[in-house]
Amino acid sequence: HKKVVQDMFKTLYDKGYIYAKEDEAFYCKHCKRFLPDRYIEGTCPYCGNKNARGDQCDECGKLLDPKDLVEPRCKLCGNPPVFRKTKHLFFALNKFENKLLKWMSDKNHWRPNVKKFTENWIKNGLKDRAITRDIDWGIPVPVEGFEDKRIYVWFDAVVGYFSASIQWAKERNEPDKWKEWWKNKEAKHYYFLAKDNIPFHTIIWPSILMGYDENLMLPYDIPANEYLRLEGEQFSKSRGLAIWIPDIIKRFDVDAIRYYLSINMPEHRDSNWTWEDFVSKNNDELLGVYGNLVHRILTFTWKNFGEIPEQGELDEEDKKLLEEIEKTSEEVHSNLQICSFKKALKNIMSLAQKGNVYFAQKKPWETIKRDREKCGTTLHVCLRLVKALSLMLAPYLPFSSQKVWMYLGYNDSIHKHTWSEITQDVETGKKIEKPEHLFKKLSLEDIMEEKDPFTLLDLKVAKVVDVKDHPNADKLYMLQIDVGELGKRVIVAGMKPYYSKEEIKGRNIVVVCNLKPARIRGVESKGMLLAAEDNKGNVALLSPKDSLAGEDVVVEGITKNPAQTIDFEDFKEIKMVVDEKRRVVYNGKPLKTKQGEVTVDEKVEPGAKVL
Known part of the structure; x- marks a missing residue:
């Protein structure tokens, strides 16, 4: 990746698309460092969002220069x-305006929000953007005189698509294989992303490709989604406002989650998870x-x-349903081709609803008593519908679709079959399996009343009375702590690399x-202190300042009902993080004592995980 990025950078520089210019950059006197764009926050000059970043506003999607921010602050x-003067290399985006407009002119298959957003950006005039930063991480700049600079992430990141393809080809021992995807006019490149990444993929990445090698394939489609919100709030790991995948797949059927995310997909406007x-x-x-229809058809057929x-002679109702299957197959195919996934799913569900009407009108439970052959024809048509639905839904509901496929008597993977089979007949005489219900009915009351795992914790303020080195481990301390009414106890903590004895x-x-008490390198530890660690490996202790030893640490709205003991594996499922205000939060709510909110030292960045 490094080699490819530097090669693209140097080629663009040699062609005159990257040039040097003296500029002013933000410098934090307190932190004694130049600040990368995302380390600067302030008010967006376009929409007034007070938490816009130095490179972009998440609310309105505008690309920003840190200088644009009103009342900027160090994150x-x-x-x-x-401001301090510094020399940087700039990417001449303005040289690509006409090329970009020409390239976009036939992109009528793009989502309207993507095309309009991009056209407006270009027509308002593209600004050249600094492509280097005064930081010590990242890929070194391959230009003499700029060795101490680093290539900034927005250039580095998008090149990853290209460099990954080259690496993939090398690992296959076919080093030129990547050309089949990048220099093949028949290849189509799709980029799936959120709206805040639109300009990086419709403006910056195409410009890089145009400037580097005009024979490389440009993006065919950028089906960017708007934002999915959680109960009206923006998802934020740093604020604890999130649905954690490991948790939710334990609680609910995976296909139920996939269905809701698909039918609620924010393709053209923000949508809301409630x-x-x-x-x-x-x-x-x-x-x-869907689920009840499939179960009724399969169960009735299996029993009788x-x-x-x-299949006997078809009547008009039979023919109409088979025509609906073919028509829906074409509609779904067309919508999937233009990445209209929600509309395609609605097409499928509409067909399922028509299947319910057909089944109710044909009343096989009555015809079985007087005309078994006619009943068989009805069920044959119904099973063609079930097969078609399972194939069309396989990309959306892979697990339940596979179950239906097995119930229909097939022994292989449904995902090996093709779209053309949707309208093909089912095999008369094929044994079917006894079906089970595909999905369970959910209760909102049960979900809302489900015991929050945080209630099981017994978090308390403790005062460190004494600190000793662990006799059998270089990185561990033995802390004697006072927990108020619970008395004194010893815990083992791996804080030695981060804090001196005097600091603790x-x-x-x-x-x-x-x-649960545990022996750690021969010493029993009765409890565990909490600390936060960020992505860079920085660690900071939680700080319940001015609180008394033994005070409860709680979250508003969650009743404390601690278990007698809790295993470490269970504790790890409780996700606490550090927010932008350095508060420790759980599900968006801060941890508190009687004296106030629990915070962390400045050693860690927002988003740090607490363990």
């Missing part, structure tokens, strides 16, 4: 930065329209025939008092 310490809507979509649509019955002794910390 690390909150102090206002100052638990009430999740339950409604699961019960009324996934289960009520045990195999796919023969006498301070307040937060301790998990009911963690």
Whole structure:
């Protein structure tokens, strides 16, 4: 990757698309460092968002220069930065305006929000952007005189598509294989992303490709989504406002989650995840329209025939449903081709609803009593519908679709089959399997009342009375702590690489008092202190300042009901993070004592995980 990035950078420089210019950059006197764009926050000059970043505003999607921000502040310490002169290399985006407009002129298959956003950006005039930064991480600049600079991430990141393809080809021992994808006029490149990344993929990345090698394939489609929000709030790991994948897949059927995300996809405007809507979509649509239809058809056929019955003479209702299958297959195919995934799913669910009407009108439970052959024809048509639905839904609901496929008597993977099979007949006489319900009915009350794992924790403020080196481990301390009414105890903590004894002794910390005792290198530890660690490996202790030893640490709205003991593996499932205000938060709410909110030292960055 490094080699490819530097080669593209140097080629653009040699062609005159990258040039040197003296500039002013933000410098934080308190932190004693130049600030990368994302280390600067302030008010967006376009929409007034007070938490815009130095490179982009998440609210309105505008690309920004740090100088554009109103009342800028250092994200690390909150102090206002100052300008200092520095020399940087700039990418001449303005040279690509006409080329970009010409390239975009036939992109009528793009989503309207993507095309309009990009056209407006270009027509307003593209500004050349600094492509280097005064930082010590990243790829070194391959230009003499700029060796101490680094290539900035927005250039480095998009080149990853190209460099990964080259690496893939090398690992296959076919070093030129990448050309089949990048120099093949028949190849189509799709970039799936969120709206905040639109300009990087419709303006910056195409410009880099145009300037580097005009024979490389430009993006064919950039189906960018708007934002999915959580109960009206923006998802934010640093604020704890998130749905954690490991947690949710334990609680709910994976295909139920996939269905809701697909039918609620923010393709053209922001959408909202709410638990009430999740339950409604699961019960009324996934289960009520599709799941029950499939189960009724398969169960009735299995009980009365045990195999796919023969198709007799078709009446008008039979023919109409088969025509609907073919029509829907074409509609879904067309919508998938233009990345209109939500509309395609609605097409499929509409067909399932028509199947419910057909099944109710044909009343096979009555015809089985007087005309078994006619009943068999009805079920044969129904099973063609089930097969078609399972194939069309396979990309959306891979697991339940595979179950349906097996119930229909197939022994292989549904995902090995092709779109053309949707309208093909089912095999008369094929044995079918006894079906089970595909989905479960959900209760909103049960979801909302489900016990929050945080209630099981017994978090308390403890004062460190004494600190000793662990006799059998170089990186461990033995801390004697005072937990108020619970008395004194010893815990083992891996803080030696981060804090001196003097820094820890006498301070307040937060301790998990009911963690199952464990012997750590021969010393029993009765509890665990909490600390935050960020992506760079920085570690900071939680700081319940001015609190008394033994005080409870709580989260507003969650009733404390601690278990007698809790295993470390269970504790790890409770996701606490550090937010922008250096508060420790759980599900967006801060940890508190009677004296106030629990914070961390300035050693770690927002988003740091607490363990």
